[in-house]
Amino acid sequence: MSRLLYKNVNATPTTIVGGEGIYLRTADGRMLIDSASGVVVSSLGHRHPRVVEAIKAQADVLCYAHAGTFTTDVAEELGEFLVERSPGQDCVYFLSGGSEIMELALKTAYQYHVERGHPERSRFISRRQNYHGSTLGTLAVTGNPQRRSVFEPILSASTFVSPCYAYRGMEQGEDERAYGERLARELDETILAMGPETVAGFVAETVVGSTSGAVPPVDGYLRAIREVCDRHGVLLILDEVMAGMGRTGHLFACMEDGVEPDIVAVGKGVAAGYVPISAMLVRRHVRDAIASGSGVLRNGQTFVNHPLACATALAVQRTIEDDRLLDNVRARGEQLRARLREELADHPYVGDVRGRGLFVGVELVADRATKEPLPPAADVPSSIRALALEQGLITYPMSGTIDGVNGCHVLFGPPFICTEDEIERIVTTFSTAMGALLSNHQRDLALVR
Numbered sequence: 001m002s003r004l005l006y007k008n009v010n011a012t013p014t015t016i017v018g019g020e021g022i023y024l025r026t027a028d029g030r031m032l033i034d035s036a037s038g039v040v041v042s043s044l045g046h047r048h049p050r051v052v053e054a055i056k057a058q059a060d061v062l063c064y065a066h067a068g069t070f071t072t073d074v075a076e077e078l079g080e081f082l083v084e085r086s087p088g089q090d091c092v093y094f095l096s097g098g099s100e101i102m103e104l105a106l107k108t109a110y111q112y113h114v115e116r117g118h119p120e121r122s123r124f125i126s127r128r129q130n131y132h133g134s135t136l137g138t139l140a141v142t143g144n145p146q147r148r149s150v151f152e153p154i155l156s157a158s159t160f161v162s163p164c165y166a167y168r169g170m171e172q173g174e175d176e177r178a179y180g181e182r183l184a185r186e187l188d189e190t191i192l193a194m195g196p197e198t199v200a201g202f203v204a205e206t207v208v209g210s211t212s213g214a215v216p217p218v219d220g221y222l223r224a225i226r227e228v229c230d231r232h233g234v235l236l237i238l239d240e241v242m243a244g245m246g247r248t249g250h251l252f253a254c255m256e257d258g259v260e261p262d263i264v265a266v267g268k269g270v271a272a273g274y275v276p277i278s279a280m281l282v283r284r285h286v287r288d289a290i291a292s293g294s295g296v297l298r299n300g301q302t303f304v305n306h307p308l309a310c311a312t313a314l315a316v317q318r319t320i321e322d323d324r325l326l327d328n329v330r331a332r333g334e335q336l337r338a339r340l341r342e343e344l345a346d347h348p349y350v351g352d353v354r355g356r357g358l359f360v361g362v363e364l365v366a367d368r369a370t371k372e373p374l375p376p377a378a379d380v381p382s383s384i385r386a387l388a389l390e391q392g393l394i395t396y397p398m399s400g401t402i403d404g405v406n407g408c409h410v411l412f413g414p415p416f417i418c419t420e421d422e423i424e425r426i427v428t429t430f431s432t433a434m435g436a437l438l439s440n441h442q443r444d445l446a447l448v449r
Contacts, residue, residue: 014026014027015027018046019045019046019047020045020046020047021045021046021047021415021417022034022037022045022046022414022415022417022418022422023045023046024046024394030392031392032389032392032393032394033392033393033394033422033425033426033429034394034414034415035393035394035395035396035412035413035414035426035430036394036395036396036411036412036413036414037273037413037414037415038273039210039242039268039396040209040210040242040247040268040269040359040396040411040413041268041269041272041273042272042273042415043245043246043247043269043272043273043316043320043415043416044272044274044316044319044320044415044416044417045415045417048272048274048319048417050315050318050319051272051274051312051315051316051319052274053315054311054312054314054315055274055275055308055311055312055315057311058074058307058308058311058312059308061307062307062308063307063308064303064306064307064308065307067304067305068300068304071305072305072307072310074307074310074311074314075094075305075306075307075310077310077314078092078094078310078311078313078314078317079091079092079094081314081317081318082279082281082317083281085251085252086251086252086264086281087252087254087255087259087260087261087264088260088283089260089264089281089282089283090281090282090283090284090286090287091281091282091287092279092280092281092282093279093280093282093297093299093304093305094277094278094279094304094305094306094309094310095277095278095279095280095301095303095304096276096277096278096303096306096309097267097276097278098133098241098242098265098267098268098278099132099133099134099135099138100133100135100278100301101241101265101266101267101278101279101280102132102133102135102138102239102241102265103133103135103137103138104265104280104299105203105237105239105263105265105280106124106137106138106141106200106201106203106237107137107298107299108263108280108282108286108290108297108299109124109200109201109235109237109262109263109286110122110200110201111290111297111298112200112235112286112289112290113200114293115289115290115292115293115294116289116293118197120197120198121197121198121199121200121233122198122200123157123158123159123194123198123199123200124140124141124158124159124199124200124201124202124203125158125159125160125161125187125190125191125194125199125201125202125203125234126141126142126143126158126159126160126161126202126203126204127143127160127161127162127163127164127203127204127205128143128144128160128161128162128163128403129143129144129163129165129208129211129212129401129402129403129404130142130143130144130163130203130204130205130208130211130239131144131147131205131208131209131210131211132203132205132239133241134147136151136154136155136156137156139151139155140155140156140157140158141158141203143158143160143163144211144400144404145400145403145404145405146399146400146404146405147211147404159190159194161183161186161187161190162183162186163208163212163215164179164180164183164215164217164218164221165208165212165215166179166215166218167215167351167352167354167363167371168371168402169183170218176218176219176220176221177218177219177220179218179221180217180218180219180220180221180224181220181224183221183224183225184221184224184225184227184228187202187225187228188228188231188232191228191232191234196232196233196234199232199234200234200235201234201235201236201237201262201263202225202228202229202234202235202236202237203237203239204225204237204238204239205238205239205240205242205243206222206238206239206240206243206244206248206253206254206257207240207242207243207248207253207355207356207359209242209243209359209411210242210396210398210411211398211400211401212361212401212402212409213354213361213362213363213398213401213409213410213411214354214355214356214359214360214361214411214412214413215354215361216248216354216355216356217257219257221257222254222257222259223257223258223259225259226259226260226261229262235262235263235286236259236261236262236263237261237262237263237264237265238253238254238259238261238263238264238265239265240252240253240254240264240265240266241265241266241267241268241278242267242268242359243356243359244264244265244266244267244269245266245268245269245270245317245320246269246320246325246326246329246357246416247269247329247357247358247359247413248329248333248355248356248357248359249326249329249330249333249356249357249358250326250357251320251326252264252266253356256356260283261283262282262283262285262286263280263281263282263283263286264280264281265278265279265280265281266278266279266281267279269316270313270316270317271309271312271313271316272316274312274316275306275308275309275312275313276309277306277309277310277312277313320416325416325417326357326416328416328417328418329357329358329416330357332358332414332418332419332420332423333355333356333357333358333359333360335420335423336358336360336412336414336423336426336427337353337354337355337360339423339424339427340353340360340362340412340427340430341353343427343428343430343431344362344431344434347434347435347438348368348438349364349365349366349374349380349434349437349438350362350363350364350365350368350434351363351364351365351368351371355412358412358413358414358415358416358418359411359412359413360411360412360413361409361410361411361412362409362410362412363401363407363408363409364380364407364408364409364410365407373401373402373406373407373408374407374408376399376405376406378441379399380397380399380408380437380441381397381398381399381408381410382397383437383440383441384397384410384433384434384437385397387433387436387437387440388429388430388433390433391429391432391433392429393426393429393430393433395410395412395430395433396410396411396412396413397409397410397411398410398411410430412426414426
């Protein structure tokens with residue numbers, strides 16, 4: 001029996017013994033193509049020589065120094081690199097994971113208001129079907145019942161508004177502009193109903209990831225949200241833990257929308273999975289409020305600005321820039337969406353193909369005309385995962401797409417280094433798995449409807 005406590009405590013995961021590029025090798029010798037980069041993490045694939053060399057070189061110099069007392073050149077270099085390329089941010093703080101960096105973003109937003117003499121601004125507004133992390137603080141602003149689950153009774157109160165989810169939220173006869181404006185009015189009315197003087201921040205995933213499957217904002221939505229937040233003195237906090245660091249074809253996903261958040265959090269792609277690291281970037285007025293007040297950011301953790309992690313992340317980000325990989329992300333992303341639409345055009349369970357860059361979602365339905373979801377009892381995501389794995393393809397299927405219970409989708413996020421041929425292989429293999437799903441499940445689905 002394994003001594004590890006797995007998420008599914010009654011199952012033992014497949015043992016991986018190696019990786020090369022976009023492939024993983026199992027203990028029994030199979031080579032699996034990873035169409036999801038793990039959980040949208042391994043943006044440079046595995047064993048990238050430049051990154052491996054950077055890890056070795058930094059390990060020869062220094063692996064850890066307490067950031068409460070010291071700084072290092074490599075942390076300063078990474079900070080300068082990201083801030084210079086950010087959407088208007090002034091400084092950065094490095095931690096280890098997405099949940100803790102989003103927790104810090106919430107704490108920093110509240111401290112900003114406290115430092116300015118407004119401790120009553122303690123409430124947050126977020127969106128339904130957005131996921132922000134697994135700590136109690138981030139779960140409190142996560143609008144997904146499936147993720148909140150058993151912890152609901154111990155979560156602090158948050159207020160939720162509608163997500164920007166055009167496939168299901170846009171009304172008949174409504175264009176994207178009108179839809180975005182309607183959602184902005186909803187936020188405005190919610191802030192007014194709560195009392196603007198009580199609201200600290202509005203939290204949203206720029207492009208919604210695993211919860212709903214690469215759902216991008218409609219054109220103009222985030223700009224309208226920015227205006228509402230500015231009008232009421234509410235901080236705009238964007239969660240790009242999954243969507244950031246080039247995943248959508250821009251280093252920061254919100255740059256495509258022309259929006260400068262007050263706080264933006266990034267995580268998974270910062271070091272492409274080679275080491276754990278995440279980052280919170282803030283605009284100058286947030287930093288200045290703390291600097292001119294207490295002068296102390298109220299956060300203390302062990303692995304702040306970790307030198308080995310920072311050196312690895314710097315090598316990853318320089319590689320993405322030097323090799324012009326964001327061009328490849330955009331080109332291969334267009335190819336992936338186009339080929340999925342072509343290959344699955346006649347599949348009765350495929351309702352929508354969406355996303356940005358190499359961040360692509362396929363929403364599955366029981367009826368394409370009515371968008372009726374597949375019945376949860378059929379557990380289609382598990383079937384897709386198993387059928388694709390039989391074909392040598394790792395996928396990222398999820399349930400609860402619509403409201404945390406109903407709906408399902410498959411999320412694609414292959415590494416930035418993938419080739420045209422590898423995208424083609426992903427699509428054709430996935431299509432084969434979807435064909436097997438249709439064959440195997442039509443009778444079962446009829447029984448559980």
